[in-house]
Amino acid sequence: MTKTTTAAPAPLLGTRALNRATLSRQLLLRRSPLSVGAAVEHLLGLQAQNVKPPYHALAARLDGFAPATLSGLMADRDVVRIVTMRSTIHTHTADDCLTLRPFVQSARDRELTNFRTGLTGVDLDRLADLARELVEESPRTMKQLREALLVQWPDADPQALAVAARCRLPLVQVTPRGLWGRSGQVELTTAERWLGRAAEPAPAAEAVVLRYLAAFGPASVKDMQTWAGLTRLRAAFERLRPRLVTFRDDSGVELFDLPDAPRPDPDTPAPPRFLPEFDNLLLSHADRTRVVPKELRGRSWQGNQAHRTLLVDGFLAGLWKLSDDALVVEPFGPLGRAQRDEVAAEGERMLAVLYPGAAYDIRFGTVVGG
Numbered sequence: 001m002t003k004t005t006t007a008a009p010a011p012l013l014g015t016r017a018l019n020r021a022t023l024s025r026q027l028l029l030r031r032s033p034l035s036v037g038a039a040v041e042h043l044l045g046l047q048a049q050n051v052k053p054p055y056h057a058l059a060a061r062l063d064g065f066a067p068a069t070l071s072g073l074m075a076d077r078d079v080v081r082i083v084t085m086r087s088t089i090h091t092h093t094a095d096d097c098l099t100l101r102p103f104v105q106s107a108r109d110r111e112l113t114n115f116r117t118g119l120t121g122v123d124l125d126r127l128a129d130l131a132r133e134l135v136e137e138s139p140r141t142m143k144q145l146r147e148a149l150l151v152q153w154p155d156a157d158p159q160a161l162a163v164a165a166r167c168r169l170p171l172v173q174v175t176p177r178g179l180w181g182r183s184g185q186v187e188l189t190t191a192e193r194w195l196g197r198a199a200e201p202a203p204a205a206e207a208v209v210l211r212y213l214a215a216f217g218p219a220s221v222k223d224m225q226t227w228a229g230l231t232r233l234r235a236a237f238e239r240l241r242p243r244l245v246t247f248r249d250d251s252g253v254e255l256f257d258l259p260d261a262p263r264p265d266p267d268t269p270a271p272p273r274f275l276p277e278f279d280n281l282l283l284s285h286a287d288r289t290r291v292v293p294k295e296l297r298g299r300s301w302q303g304n305q306a307h308r309t310l311l312v313d314g315f316l317a318g319l320w321k322l323s324d325d326a327l328v329v330e331p332f333g334p335l336g337r338a339q340r341d342e343v344a345a346e347g348e349r350m351l352a353v354l355y356p357g358a359a360y361d362i363r364f365g366t367v368v369g370g
Contacts, residue, residue, distance in 0.1 A: 040079060057279055
């Protein structure tokens with residue numbers, strides 16, 4: 001009689017274990033000595049819907065960070081702002097701009113189906129060629145681009161025309177937009193023109209999976225699909241399975257990871273961190289409970305706008321904002337004296353890094369209601 005053996009279940013990673021592993025990959029468990037460029041590359045870009053979030057994100061993650069360093073990389077065109085994952089603006093290294101944008105191009109093509117009624121009769125290939133000519137001749141605002149395209153397709157929806165250009169072309173925001181302490185409207189040109197070199201072929205999905213796990217793992221297939229805004233990535237994970245290790249979360253979902261990636265003890269201390277709105281830590285997993293407790297789901301958003309968030313013991317614990325004279329911390333629940341002192345000390349550090357010489361009080365506001 002032949003005996004059958006049942007494979008042992010994958011090891012369990014509880015919520016705190018996932019939290020500490022993810023914080024470590026995100027450079028939030030302890031500040032990293034990485035250079036600004038290396039950090040932007042490791043993190044696969046930083047959410048940049050507004051100008052300040054990438055600076056706040058790096059201030060929370062890097063030892064010795066100075067805003068002028070990131071601004072300098074942008075001015076030198078080593079780092080750029082471009083729409084990539086989830087159709088949102090990210091700050092990427094020049095190399096990632098030229099590869100990750102092609103990687104998610106299929107999602108940008110699908111996005112256009114939402115605007116098809118406004119694009120009736122529009123030849124999208126011709127539109128892309130015309131838009132490229134316009135923005136490579138001189139950087140254009142979206143308003144200028146809409147107006148120029150509307151001359152060619154007067155019956156189309158102006159907004160749809162501009163979205164089509166953004167989806168079909170890798171349009172970067174030129175400086176001074178994005179520089180710390182500078183102002184500038186959004187003006188666009190192609191990545192190729194701005195960087196002086198051609199876009200590269202999209203990387204193999206397996207290569208991006210490995211980078212995603214290094215920055216956001218351990219993670220499920222659905223987690224990465226949420227981060228990228230793509231579907232059908234299961235096959236890439238399966239091809240990599242012999243090179244990866246697997247776990248399961250509290251719900252039994254299979255998680256993949258790099259064998260030698262850090263997975264700290266769940267009781268490893270996690271200092272408070274002030275994160276910007278739209279930080280990728282909170283947006284890059286299908287199941288966000290590794291950072292956002294279930295009872296706080298949706299508390300960091302209002303409509304389609306995100307609040308700046310506070311982590312305490314590694315988890316979402318409140319919101320924060322800057323007024324004219326104060327850093328105002330609004331916790332979701334009571335903080336102990338030691339926690340308040342740690343939060344205040346972290347706030348003072350953030351202010352010294354980003355706003356040296358400015359006079360801000362640190363105030364704890366009324367606990368935010370449900």
